[in-house]
Amino acid sequence: MIDYHLHTVRCCHARGTLEEYCREGARRGLKEIGFADHFPLDMLDFEPPVKVTMEGKELPQYVEEVLRLSQNKEYPTVRLGIEVDFLPGREKAAQRELSSYPFDYIIGSVHFLGDWDFTNPACAVEYQKCTEEEIMVLYEKYYFLLEKLVESNLCDIVGHLDVIKKFGYRPRNGAVHLIEKLTGLLKDADLCIELNTAGLYTPACEAYPAREILESCCRKGVPVTLGSDAHRPEDVGRDLDKGLDLLRKVGYREIAVFKGRIRGYLKI
């Protein structure tokens, strides 16, 4: 199996050396692992109140270290990925910086609504201040940014599609209309999504994205890949078996893999 969403100690909210992630991947018998640490936000002139990414000057070392590990035959195949934030108006700058490195894939994610790091537990108190209507507005704002991300040509994979549910705040009547539009755009842009198992350990208590969204993606022929979003070595490969089960149940028969930003497939 594969795990395409691993972070490293460089982002300041994860721990463990890259070697430890690789060793855990080998121990679990994974076929491929991919590092996708957070892209340095200072390179996009964005400095959130809490630092959540490496600094720009660390990026070359990150790339070098992942490439060095990819030479080690004792480890699973190691891919070089990165998770880049979609910040409206900064996508061209991000693209420019990303094009200097031989990434195998780029995960594009939305973690910020304005300055608010809405996926960060330290900032989650903001949800409590919202009325039900305001939660719906948050969802609309989040999906609007995702649509812009999908249209931006910034990434190969869209990360944790419905992460706005992370702390368990959901609109009473769901967000089906937002999702149907988004999955159509994903298909048009020929983008891949990820089944991210980290959501199982949050107040939302389910993987990203929810089953209904996966079903919509599967119906439309949007490819999917797999990741644990591990922020510590022992979480490499966590619950990928559950993720695979779910993918098979909704009708997926293959998952996407990447090399040099070219997509291939693995039967499941």
Ligand SMILES: [Zn+2]
């Ligand atoms: Zn993180």
Ligand SMILES: [Zn+2]
């Ligand atoms: Zn993320």
